[in-house]
Amino acid sequence: MTLGELLREGEQVISHRSVPRLEVEVLLAWMLGISKEQLFCSHDNGLTDDTIERFWEYVDQLAEGRPLAYIMNEREFYGVPFYVDERVLIPRPETEWLVEKVIELAGEKNRTDFSVVDVGTGSGAIGLSIARSLPRADVTLVDISEEALEVARRNAEGLALSGRVEILQSDLLNTIIDQHFDIIVANLPYIGETKYRFIAHDVEKYEPHVALFGGSNGLQLYTKLFQQIREMKMRPKYLLGEFGFAQTESLQELLDTFFVHHGGRAEIFQDLAGIDRYFIVSLDGLPL
Ligand SMILES: C[S@@+](CC[C@H](N)C(=O)[O-])C[C@H]1O[C@@H](n2cnc3c(N)ncnc32)[C@H](O)[C@@H]1O
CATH class of the missing domain: 1.10.8.10 (Ubiquitin-associated (UBA) domain)
Known part of the structure; x- marks a missing residue:
C-alpha cells in the first residue's frame, strides 16, 4: 500500500x-x-x-x-509546541491575544520589576508564553487541578523555564492573595451549565470539565475572581481575561459592579471573527 x-x-x-x-x-x-x-x-x-x-x-x-492534539500529545501555542493530554484543555489560537496584550502592557521586553500571574493555567500555555517573551519578569502559574499542574510543570521543563516560573495549586487567588502582581491574566472556564451552554459535543466528551464549566451561567469563577481582586491589599494594575459567546452583557455588569464603579476602567475586545471575547480592566485607571 x-x-x-x-x-x-x-x-x-x-x-x-x-x-x-x-x-x-x-x-x-x-x-x-x-x-x-x-x-x-x-x-x-x-x-x-x-x-x-x-x-x-x-x-x-x-x-x-477525539482531538488530534490528544492523540499526538501536542498543540502549538504562541509559536512553540506544548505537551497536552486529557488532563488539560487544548490551548486555542484565539487565546494568544491575551499573551500579546500582556506583553504590550508590560512595555519593555526586559523589565525586571514586573510580575504576572496566570490563573487557571492548564497546560501553562499563557503563563509560559509570557515567561518566554518577558525573560526577566516574575511569572506565577496557578490552577486548582493538580493533574493540570503536572502538565504545566512538564511544559515548563520542556521549555527550560522550570527555574524561572512559580507553579502552584490554588483555588483562584486563594493561596497568593497577599502577593502583589502587576498583571492578572485568566482564561477561566466560562461555559454555563444551564445558561450560555454553548459547547460542541466532542469538546464536552473529551476535554476536562473542570476546564470548561463555570457554574450555572458560566461566569461564577470570574465573579469569584473579581471579588478576590477587590479584597487584595495590593491590587494589580491590570486584569485580562477571555469569555464566551453571548456573555457580553452579563460580564459588563460584573465589570461595572466590581471595577468601573470603583474608579477602574474596563473594555471589551473582539476576536478575529468579530465576536466579543476578551476584557481588560485597568484598576488604577491607567490607559488600556
Ligand atoms: C479554560 S481552561 C484554560 C487553560 C489554559 N489557561 C488555556 O488558556 O489554554 C481553565 C483552567 O482553569 C482551571 N480552573 C478551574 N477552576 C479553577 C479554580 N477555582 N481555580 C483555579 N483554576 C481553576 C481548570 O483546571 C483549567 O485548567
Whole structure:
C-alpha cells in the first residue's frame, strides 16, 4: 500500500465527520516523523504493518471525535509546541491575544520589576508564553487541578523555564492573595451549565470539565475572581481575561459592579471573527 492510498482511505473514514481532511495528513506525517510535504513526494514510504495498524486505530479515534492534539500529545501555542493530554484543555489560537496584550502592557521586553500571574493555567500555555517573551519578569502559574499542574510543570521543563516560573495549586487567588502582581491574566472556564451552554459535543466528551464549566451561567469563577481582586491589599494594575459567546452583557455588569464603579476602567475586545471575547480592566485607571 502506498502513502497516497493510505491517506485517501483514512480521509474516507473521517469524511462523515467535521474533522478536517488535513488532520489525517498531519497524523500520518507525525507517525512517520516526516513533514506533510514529504508525504507527497516520498518514494520510500516507510510503512510497516505496525504503523498501518496504529494509523487505523488513530483514524478511528479521530472519527469518534477525539482531538488530534490528544492523540499526538501536542498543540502549538504562541509559536512553540506544548505537551497536552486529557488532563488539560487544548490551548486555542484565539487565546494568544491575551499573551500579546500582556506583553504590550508590560512595555519593555526586559523589565525586571514586573510580575504576572496566570490563573487557571492548564497546560501553562499563557503563563509560559509570557515567561518566554518577558525573560526577566516574575511569572506565577496557578490552577486548582493538580493533574493540570503536572502538565504545566512538564511544559515548563520542556521549555527550560522550570527555574524561572512559580507553579502552584490554588483555588483562584486563594493561596497568593497577599502577593502583589502587576498583571492578572485568566482564561477561566466560562461555559454555563444551564445558561450560555454553548459547547460542541466532542469538546464536552473529551476535554476536562473542570476546564470548561463555570457554574450555572458560566461566569461564577470570574465573579469569584473579581471579588478576590477587590479584597487584595495590593491590587494589580491590570486584569485580562477571555469569555464566551453571548456573555457580553452579563460580564459588563460584573465589570461595572466590581471595577468601573470603583474608579477602574474596563473594555471589551473582539476576536478575529468579530465576536466579543476578551476584557481588560485597568484598576488604577491607567490607559488600556
Ligand atoms: C479554560 S481552561 C484554560 C487553560 C489554559 N489557561 C488555556 O488558556 O489554554 C481553565 C483552567 O482553569 C482551571 N480552573 C478551574 N477552576 C479553577 C479554580 N477555582 N481555580 C483555579 N483554576 C481553576 C481548570 O483546571 C483549567 O485548567
